Amino acid sequence: GNSVTQMEGPxxxxxxxxxxxxxxxxxxxxxxxxxxxxxxxxxxxxxxKATKADDKGxxxxxxxxxxxxxxxxxxxxxxxxxxxxxxxxxxLIGGSNYKLTFGKGTLLTVNP
Amino acid sequence: xAGVTQTPKFQVLxxxxxxxxxxxxxxxxxxxxxxxxxxxxxxxxxxxxxSEGTTDKGEVPNGYNVSRLNKREFSLRLESAAPSQTSVxxxxxREDRVGEQFFGPGTRLTVL
Numbered sequence: 001g002n003s004v005t006q007m008e009g010p011x012x013x014x015x016x017x018x019x020x021x022x023x024x025x026x027x028x029x030x031x032x033x034x035x036x037x038x039x040x041x042x043x044x045x046x047x048x049k050a051t052k053a054d055d056k057g058x059x060x061x062x063x064x065x066x067x068x069x070x071x072x073x074x075x076x077x078x079x080x081x082x083x084x085x086x087x088x089x090x091x092l093i094g095g096s097n098y099k100l101t102f103g104k105g106t107l108l109t110v111n112p
Numbered sequence: 113x114a115g116v117t118q119t120p121k122f123q124v125l126x127x128x129x130x131x132x133x134x135x136x137x138x139x140x141x142x143x144x145x146x147x148x149x150x151x152x153x154x155x156x157x158x159x160x161x162x163s164e165g166t167t168d169k170g171e172v173p174n175g176y177n178v179s180r181l182n183k184r185e186f187s188l189r190l191e192s193a194a195p196s197q198t199s200v201x202x203x204x205x206r207e208d209r210v211g212e213q214f215f216g217p218g219t220r221l222t223v224l
Binding site for chain 1: 116
């Protein structure tokens, strides 16, 4: 079946630091890949997505590239802000059931 | 558009009590989902409805029932609540097979 593995948190950074959150996946066929973000006390919202190999998703300064050869979709941001503090979930849709499969989430805390 | 709405926001139950969590979306989406979120476990799918009139089990359906009342509404019922059902519950909807999935703000449920 499908699965997503993302780096365990928590991750604590200072403002303006570089962020990488690793995500790898197992899926049959050609899944679509997503990063969702959950701010404190809220539901999840889509941050970015990529639907085919070598696609780069980007939004709000965050980027992730769909790497089929390494089955990865790592999230990066060049300069984080305090307002980026949240839980980040990597997810995929693949196979015939079209259900989202989530990683366990990574808590990011950015200190001023 | 209100997006995905959930009621109630908070609920405390005693073991053995029953309750229904309500979810509605105003985006005319076909598919709707119920998840639970527990620390360290990410989001786990309880039930989903691919279209009006259909429902299917997800990863953790035991102890829950659902009703897709119409295209807008998808409710989750706990017939006899147990402390293991203490969690945050999220409803979500999606228009098509690989599109963005929209989440409600969540219901925080405590079972004593």
